[in-house]
Amino acid sequence: GAGVSQSPSNKVTEKGKDVELRCDPISGHTALYWYRQSLGQGLEFLIYFQGNSAPDKSGLPSDRFSAERTGGSVSTLTIQRTQQEDSAVYLCASSFGGTGELFFGEGSRLTVL
């Protein structure tokens, strides 16, 4: 497709379960970002991939969170042993180079019961 695609759009899980969120960036975009959007908290940076460089993981809130990007394209964000405070909308974005113009997907809404 022409835009950033994220799946699932909605995920409800039980506390303690693992979840995987997928992001398919715009073809040719070298940079990929994950953000978390919580009510009243704005957008919280999680992790950033740029080409073949080591990812910037400085925003990951705990070691339960991890992400990988395979073949410089699709990315998966994994949350292990989910907690209720992980409930949020997880946004993926991609960009071409360092322009600062990010193209966002519509997000994956995670609800942890």
Add this chain to the structure above:
Amino acid sequence: GDSVTQMEGPVTLSEEAFLTINCTYTATGYPSLFWYVQYPGEGLQLLLKATKADDKGSNKGFEATYRKETTSFHLEKGSVQVSDSAVYFCALSDSGANSKLTFGKGITLSVRP
């Protein structure tokens, strides 16, 4: 570290009213500045940007000027429409090779007919 501060919301205006949304930033280098908008049910999208001091970004009748002396990037529109109802985020990208964006908390604008 870098940070962005936006005025508290929500904001409710009548159609054709003048809009100002304040944004100030803290950054160590010479960042690029952005306004992103999230319309109901849609993903975030870039509204406008400015990459150096005194630059003015503009789009869809919105304007913002990069003021280095006051570290501000206030968003303005002379006459808002109902279709401008959305959440507005101010953001910055530092000048280094890592072009991740740091976002403010966002502000919800509602325009009534």
